[in-house]
Structure formats: C-alpha cells, structure tokens
Amino acid sequence: MQSQLTELLTCISSGCMKEEDIARIAAEAADAYADPDAFLAANPDVNYDDSFPIPLGEWVVVGSLPDTVLFQADTYPELLEQIMGSFGPQVPFNLKPRQLQKADAVTALNRLQIQLSSMNREAGGYVLLNFSRVLDTELQAVLVYGNDLERVRGLCEALSIYAAPALEAARAEAAAG
Known part of the structure; x- marks a missing residue:
C-alpha cells in the first residue's frame, strides 16, 4: 500500500512536493490505514474520530497535502x-x-x-x-x-x-x- 500511496502522491503533486515529504506522508498514511488505533495512540495531536466520512489513512493523505496541491x-x-x-x-x-x-x-x-x-x-x-x-x-x-x-x-x-x-x-x- 505504501508504494501505491507514494506513486499517487507523486502524481498528484506534479513536482510541488519534495520526495522526502511524499515518502513521509505515504508512510504515515499506510500506518494509519493498517492500524488506525495504534496510529492515533502514537499521534495524540491528530484530530480525527469515527464521525469522519473517510478512513484515517485517507484523512492523513488529504490533511497532509499543501494548498499548492489540494x-x-x-x-x-x-x-x-x-x-x-x-x-x-x-x-x-x-x-x-x-x-x-x-x-x-x-x-x-x-x-x-x-x-x-x-x-x-x-x-x-x-x-x-x-x-x-x-x-x-x-x-x-x-x-x-x-x-x-x-x-x-x-x-x-x-x-x-x-x-x-x-x-x-x-x-x-x-x-x-
């Protein structure tokens, strides 16, 4: 999943994001998809709950994109x-x-x-x-x-x-x- 997220972020960023930022976001999103509870426990500052209409991993992707991309x-x-x-x-x-x-x-x-x-x-x-x-x-x-x-x-x-x-x-x- 992390490789798919990396490729997606690379494509949608059209050169507006650094490779290390793409890799970091893909890794965080993959962790959030794989084990949402563990991700939230490790990141208590993340403002997410079950009322959001998208999975935590997707929320990490969307929330991490700069305003030059999203x-x-x-x-x-x-x-x-x-x-x-x-x-x-x-x-x-x-x-x-x-x-x-x-x-x-x-x-x-x-x-x-x-x-x-x-x-x-x-x-x-x-x-x-x-x-x-x-x-x-x-x-x-x-x-x-x-x-x-x-x-x-x-x-x-x-x-x-x-x-x-x-x-x-x-x-x-x-x-x-």
Missing part, C-alpha cells in the same frame, strides 16, 4: 484563484475568476478545463480531478497531468479514494439532476 474552495472563482496562485504570477492564465462568477458548474468547469488542458501540453495538459470526500468546503480537487490521469484513477480505486475528473462529474450530475 485546492479547497466554496466557489469556482475561489478555486481558480487558488490554482492560479499555485502556478505563481509568472504563469499566464487567459481565464479570470470573474469569468466564472455567474457560470453554472458545467460551464465553469468547462472553462477551467479548457484553460488547464492548454498548459504543459507535453504532459497531456492538466486535468482538474475531484479528490476524496469534501469535508469543509463545496469543492476539493487536485491537478494531474493528462498523461497520468488513468494511472491516478487506478491508484485511487485501489486505495478506495474517490477521484473523478471534475468536468465529467459535473456533466453526469447535471444529466442526472
């Missing part, structure tokens, strides 16, 4: 601002947060995905991926290279961590709703 927001403009911030001012974005203010979910995510797909084309662009269960915000996502998408989805499935391309999920929800 984006949590209540609105699409906020989400875009966080994504833009993770790239820094040297990376130009054609899309601006105000262009998402009045857009419905599918339209906002389509605009976001078009922008992200045009970036880093040699890696297949970026895909905005809903990641894990949302706990405190409306939106929670990571960016993965388009070339890594299927591998990341496979790893998430193997680890029982929810992951779905955000645009695809919004389209499915709109069609069902």
